[in-house]
Amino acid sequence: MSTVFNGAALSASLIMAIGAQNTFVLRQGLTRQHVFLTALICSICDLVLMSIGVAGMGHALNTMPDLQRWMAIFGTVFVLWYGFNAFKKALHPDVLGDDHRERAFATPGKVILAGLAFSLLNPHALLDTVVLVGSIGAQQAPAERPLFVLGAVGFSFVWFFSLAYGSSKLSHLFNKPLAWRILDILIGFMMLAIAVSLIKMAGFF
Structure with a gap:
């Protein structure tokens, strides 16, 4: 059980930081749009990424700086686009009763594509799941690795x-335009900060 706990503890230390993926899940919850599907697609992506990381992909990825650089470039473009849209929405805030579907990915197909993008085009998430969880998990005894993955994925x-x-239960707090404006501005600046860190990761400065 200690191996399961170690995997869960490592996953908790990485996943609870506010980032692009968590912001996506938060927004979907607040707008109550396909909440189950949103959580499921992000969870499944972590399951796949952590599993292949422990299986050896984490070490391989860590030895390919060019691939990491291109991942950072694509990730930068994606989070800048998302941040731009957040700032644009902040200029025209609405409330949950006023066509709030526009504030979230409103169809199952869009939710799946967005979830995949936030999970797979996000170098921070990839490094956390594939490289960090993968490299630490790979150090476990072969018989212990499935338990480590179970703990990490379970969390x-x-x-x-x-x-x-949880965020869907707080949706009543967003029945005023000001609440959406504040949230979108915070998300916009968060995405800019993530973009800067990705640009640094790509080695541009």
Whole structure:
């Protein structure tokens, strides 16, 4: 059980930081749009990424700086686009009763694509799941590795579903335009900060 706990503890230390993926889940929860699907797709992505990381992909990725650089470039473009849209929405805030579907990815297909993008085009998430969890998990005894992954993935499922459904319970706080304006401005600046860190990761400065 200690191996399961270690995996869960490592996952918790990485996943609870506010980032692009958590922001996506939070927004979907607040707008109550496909909450279950949102949490599920992010959880499944973590399951796949952590599993291949422990299986050896984490070490391989860590030895390919060019691939990491391109991942950072694509990730920068994506989070800048998301941040720009957040600032644009802040200029025209609405409330949950006023066509709030526009504030979230409103169709199942869009939710799946967005969830994949936030998970797979996000170098921070990839480095956390594939490289960090993968490299530490790979150091476990072969018989212990599935337990380590179980703990790490288990916490991811608990976290994403708790965040998605927990935020949906707070949606009543966003029945005023000012609340959306503040949230969108915060998200916009958060995405800019993430973009800067990705640019540094790519080695541009």
